[in-house]
Amino acid sequence: MGSWAAHSAGGEASVTDHRADRPHGSGRPRRPGGPGYDRDSRTGRGPRAGRPPSDPARQAAYEAIAAVHRDDAYANLVLAEILRDMRLDGRDAAFATELTYGTLRTLGTLDLIVADAAGRDVARIDPPARDALRLGAYQLLHTRVPAFAAVSQTVDLVRSVAPGAAGFANAVLRTIAETPLEKWLEKLAPSYDENPIGNLAVHHNHPEWVIRAFAESLGGDLADTTRLLIEDNQPPVVHLCARPGRADAVELADEVGGVPGAFSPYAVYLNGGSPRELAAIQDGRAHVQDEGSQLVAAALLAAPMEGRDTRWLDLCAGPGGKTGLIGSIAAARGAEVTAVEVSEHRARLVEQATRNMPVTVLPVDGRSVGRDPDLPEEGFDRVLVDAPCTGLGSLRRRPESRWRRQPADLPPLTKLQRELLVAALRAVRPGGVVAYVTCSPHMVETQVTVTEGSRRSGVEVDFVDARPLLPPGMPGLGSGPTVQLWPHRHGTDAMFLAVLRRTS
Numbered sequence: 479m480g481s482w483a484a485h486s487a488g489g490e491a492s493v494t495d496h497r498a499d500r501p502h503g504s505g506r507p508r509r510p511g512g513p514g515y516d517r518d519s520r521t522g523r524g525p526r527a528g529r530p531p532s533d534p535a536r537q538a539a540y541e542a543i544a545a546v547h548r549d550d551a552y553a554n555l556v557l558a559e560i561l562r563d564m565r566l567d568g569r570d571a572a573f574a575t576e577l578t579y580g581t582l583r584t585l586g587t588l589d590l591i592v593a594d595a596a597g598r599d600v601a602r603i604d605p606p607a608r609d610a611l612r613l614g615a616y617q618l619l620h621t622r623v624p625a626f627a628a629v630s631q632t633v634d635l636v637r638s639v640a641p642g643a644a645g646f647a648n649a650v651l652r653t654i655a656e657t658p659l660e661k662w663l664e665k666l667a668p669s670y671d672e673n674p675i676g677n678l679a680v681h682h683n684h685p686e687w688v689i690r691a692f693a694e695s696l697g698g699d700l701a702d703t704t705r706l707l708i709e710d711n712q713p714p715v716v717h718l719c720a721r722p723g724r725a726d727a728v729e730l731a732d733e734v735g736g737v738p739g740a741f742s743p744y745a746v747y748l749n750g751g752s753p754r755e756l757a758a759i760q761d762g763r764a765h766v767q768d769e770g771s772q773l774v775a776a777a778l779l780a781a782p783m784e785g786r787d788t789r790w791l792d793l794c795a796g797p798g799g800k801t802g803l804i805g806s807i808a809a810a811r812g813a814e815v816t817a818v819e820v821s822e823h824r825a826r827l828v829e830q831a832t833r834n835m836p837v838t839v840l841p842v843d844g845r846s847v848g849r850d851p852d853l854p855e856e857g858f859d860r861v862l863v864d865a866p867c868t869g870l871g872s873l874r875r876r877p878e879s880r881w882r883r884q885p886a887d888l889p890p891l892t893k894l895q896r897e898l899l900v901a902a903l904r905a906v907r908p909g910g911v912v913a914y915v916t917c918s919p920h921m922v923e924t925q926v927t928v929t930e931g932s933r934r935s936g937v938e939v940d941f942v943d944a945r946p947l948l949p950p951g952m953p954g955l956g957s958g959p960t961v962q963l964w965p966h967r968h969g970t971d972a973m974f975l976a977v978l979r980r981t982s
């Protein structure tokens with residue numbers, strides 16, 4: 479048992495925490511009035527003394543966008559901190575959120591438009607002015623903010639973060655404002671007939687390589703791919719998981735003013751508001767979790783099993799969303815869960831997420847199966863590998879990630895995915911099952927990893943048809959044995975699920 483080993487106490491998994499191991503508070507911009515706030519206009523970290531800042535919501539959005547680009551911050555985390563520090567709530571917070579998420583989501587096309595209007599590539603515009611221009615362009619092209627307000631507020635902002643660029647910004651924004659979005663798209667997108675992927679990229683704000691990957695996974699159907707891209711650009715609904723044995727989804731929906739989920743018996747769709755404020759979250763009856771994540775975790779536990787069924791392993795557990803669900807079910811079924819997470823910070827989050835559940839958290843590398851006495855070969859009846867992945871299946875929830883991810887991320891990730899799957903297949907006993915899950919539909923991370931990982935594991939496996947392990951009547955599950963969920967078909971993240979039974 480490792481140092482975090484515990485039948486641990488804790489509340490909700492911080493499922494919005496997507497940091498690998500980022501020290502708390504890194505990437506935070508300085509706050510208005512804070513130390514060093516007006517130190518350097520080129521950093522974009524705040525207005526110079528005596529300059530009029532723009533209004534607080536735009537200032538907050540600018541700071542969040544700048545932190546994402548300057549410090550590789552995660553938008554949801556950094557924006558929450560900024561709103562808290564600036565004491566923004568209600569309409570101001572909602573406006574700041576819309577501006578931040580919208581600007582980050584539409585960045586690729588905004589940059590084309592800014593570059594065209596500026597007569598130079600955005601890489602040649604100073605970062606503070608560039609981020610302010612992106613924010614201004616978003617307001618002009620995607621919101622009902624009157625053009626004069628979008629221009630004047632953005633120029634005020636530029637004056638405060640990049641004083642020398644105010645005139646330039648004024649000219650660029652006025653040029654952008656002269657042309658409606660549709661005309662900009664017509665001008666800048668390649669023709670659909672000649673370059674359909676390039677056309678979709680500009681119209682629907684996704685990098686081309688991502689669209690190609692989606693299209694491949696959707697069997698080359700570009701109409702279906704377009705529906706996915708449109709869905710990816712919608713603000714996502716927050717889903718709760720009513721923890722079995724602690725809450726009932728229908729009652730929880732009544733309590734929080736939400737609606738029971740369409741598929742998962744544990745899911746509740748929130749109608750807005752901050753989930754952190756809910757009593758059910760605070761007292762551990764529920765946690766925030768996409769419905770697709772609930773479905774794939776529950777599918778592992780629905781696979782038929784002969785013989786012992788009490789030792790379950792979650793090999794990539796942090797921050798603990800799926801462990802929270804599996805641990806609740808383990809409590810009811812008399813099973814014990816070993817939860818492995820290589821990052822100490824995230825292992826602590828798992829511990830908090832599984833308080834009072836029969837869960838032991840190990841802060842170790844999941845690939846140490848057979849070498850770590852707590853992870854013996856053939857020691858487990860059911861194993862979940864929720865592998866680290868590109869996250870291309872949850873772009874709705876992470877507005878900046880589509881532009882941050884690169885094809886070069888794939889080789890190291892897929893190597894790790896294969897190794898973790900091999901470890902899982904060694905950890906499961908003959909007759910036991912392994913669920914391999916990603917929140918990415920990229921074929922290289924899904925089908926290719928499963929095929930290669932099984933081949934290299936040195937054990938015999940059979941595919942279990944994953945479709946009957948999901949709730950009856952779910953549409954659009956394909957021809958099996960693996961399942962790919964989709965935002966535009968199921969309203970979930972694009973979770974992939976393969977279930978393998980070890981036969982030798």
Ligand SMILES: C[S@@+](CC[C@H](N)C(=O)[O-])C[C@H]1O[C@@H](n2cnc3c(N)ncnc32)[C@H](O)[C@@H]1O
Binds near residue numbers: 794818820864865
């Ligand atoms: C997709 S996330 C898991 C999400 C989690 N199952 C949930 O539902 O909240 C993948 C996790 O695997 C962890 N990880 C990466 N490499 C690992 C390794 N070699 N062994 C164990 N965990 C690893 C990452 O730190 C990350 O927390």
